[in-house]
Amino acid sequence: MFELLSQKFEEKIQLTEEEKELSRKFFTPKKLRRRQYLLQEGDVCKYVTFVEKGLLRYYTVDERGQEHITQFAFEGWWISDLLSFLTGEPSTYNIDALEHCELLLLSKAAEDEMLERIPKLERYFRILLQNNLIATQKRLASSLNQTAEERYSELIQSCPETLPQRIPQHMLASFLGITPETLSRIRRQLTLKAQGTRDKVQE
Amino acid sequence: MFELLSQKFEEKIQLTEEEKELSRKFFTPKKLRRRQYLLQEGDVCKYVTFVEKGLLRYYTVDERGQEHITQFAFEGWWISDLLSFLTGEPSTYNIDALEHCELLLLSKAAEDEMLERIPKLERYFRILLQNNLIATQKRLASSLNQTAEERYSELIQSCPETLPQRIPQHMLASFLGITPETLSRIRRQLTLKAQGTRDKVQE
DNA sequence: AGCAAATGTTGATGTATGTCAATTCGATTG
DNA sequence: CAATCGAATTGACATACATCAACATTTGCT
Numbered sequence: 001m002f003e004l005l006s007q008k009f010e011e012k013i014q015l016t017e018e019e020k021e022l023s024r025k026f027f028t029p030k031k032l033r034r035r036q037y038l039l040q041e042g043d044v045c046k047y048v049t050f051v052e053k054g055l056l057r058y059y060t061v062d063e064r065g066q067e068h069i070t071q072f073a074f075e076g077w078w079i080s081d082l083l084s085f086l087t088g089e090p091s092t093y094n095i096d097a098l099e100h101c102e103l104l105l106l107s108k109a110a111e112d113e114m115l116e117r118i119p120k121l122e123r124y125f126r127i128l129l130q131n132n133l134i135a136t137q138k139r140l141a142s143s144l145n146q147t148a149e150e151r152y153s154e155l156i157q158s159c160p161e162t163l164p165q166r167i168p169q170h171m172l173a174s175f176l177g178i179t180p181e182t183l184s185r186i187r188r189q190l191t192l193k194a195q196g197t198r199d200k201v202q203e
Numbered sequence: 204m205f206e207l208l209s210q211k212f213e214e215k216i217q218l219t220e221e222e223k224e225l226s227r228k229f230f231t232p233k234k235l236r237r238r239q240y241l242l243q244e245g246d247v248c249k250y251v252t253f254v255e256k257g258l259l260r261y262y263t264v265d266e267r268g269q270e271h272i273t274q275f276a277f278e279g280w281w282i283s284d285l286l287s288f289l290t291g292e293p294s295t296y297n298i299d300a301l302e303h304c305e306l307l308l309l310s311k312a313a314e315d316e317m318l319e320r321i322p323k324l325e326r327y328f329r330i331l332l333q334n335n336l337i338a339t340q341k342r343l344a345s346s347l348n349q350t351a352e353e354r355y356s357e358l359i360q361s362c363p364e365t366l367p368q369r370i371p372q373h374m375l376a377s378f379l380g381i382t383p384e385t386l387s388r389i390r391r392q393l394t395l396k397a398q399g400t401r402d403k404v405q406e
Numbered sequence: 407a408g409c410a411a412a413t414g415t416t417g418a419t420g421t422a423t424g425t426c427a428a429t430t431c432g433a434t435t436g
Numbered sequence: 437c438a439a440t441c442g443a444a445t446t447g448a449c450a451t452a453c454a455t456c457a458a459c460a461t462t463t464g465c466t
Contacts, residue, residue: 185453381423382425385424
């Protein structure tokens, strides 16, 4: 149950066996079926969650009922509504499972105590936040300055097998901030272009 | 020179007089004139910088020579190219001064030693990163899901006096990811709307 | 297997924003 | 004060993307 978490810790910091052992005490395991909620709009986000297995999405629903996916979370990723978690305000987001999930929940109290008992983990979470911030800044820049086609191409390139296999297209569209129709057209464009270059090469 | 920095520390953590005193040793003061660079594309970002006075912008220049402003940094804010700072890779960003600035530079070595000597500051920087991440996620969501007019209105509302006074419109446009022409038209639209509602009220 | 629901595709059309060019406005500087 | 240069505005037109509707395809369920 904790294999992946321990591995992720080790990538960034070094823990003794006792510390590893101890750290596990602060987490609550939880399984989620496909389509079940981890967090619903209006609830306070009580946990930051580590994904041992499965896949979730983090999204809002606007006035017109449209879903806007802000983030996905695969195995080895953390997911939470940080704002609600930190302030205690009700969340405006939803988190639900796209696949069957095995999760490790960390409450605020548990986090605080864990960081006190294992201060090295402060560093782990700081690095995590840094990387997350860098990635989010990059996504922001690309959403402001690039076309939908460019963003889609780069997204797919970053994960050519897993993304299309595990995430339906209309959710990728939502993640990119475009409509399913537009994504469909973009894909056609791209296959046409790809064929064009293939033809040229074969001439 | 360190007034604002100490104040910002105090907002999030409690330091003794000695710790405050000690912390200052790790910073290098620097002044910058208007238009001077703090970081240029191609250089490695050697510092995270605290702004005691003044205003800077953080931006890239694309292939066509267009500037894209990712961030501004007012007094009391931190600014850096985190990716370059952490990895040592050359930066693809520029940072320059929009106004005369008084800055406090913190190198990687100084940061590491400071955090070792004053571990409480780990928490300060973690909170800083958290807040920054929350804000960036929010901006990302708004850039994906809102119109330029909505984004501009909210931006101005967040700082109705300082923003228009201290930042020229074409830079606000760049920050919003739109052209100066579009921003000009949006502003006209908004004043027309405002007049419309005023007229109604007066009827 | 067979049906219903969800997903993806395509076309016609509308809207927001970008591009390019001309013009005005304002501020700095000689 | 005039000259000049960057900033902001405006108009005509182009492009990217959204919307709505119809249809095709795939998936999930019993």
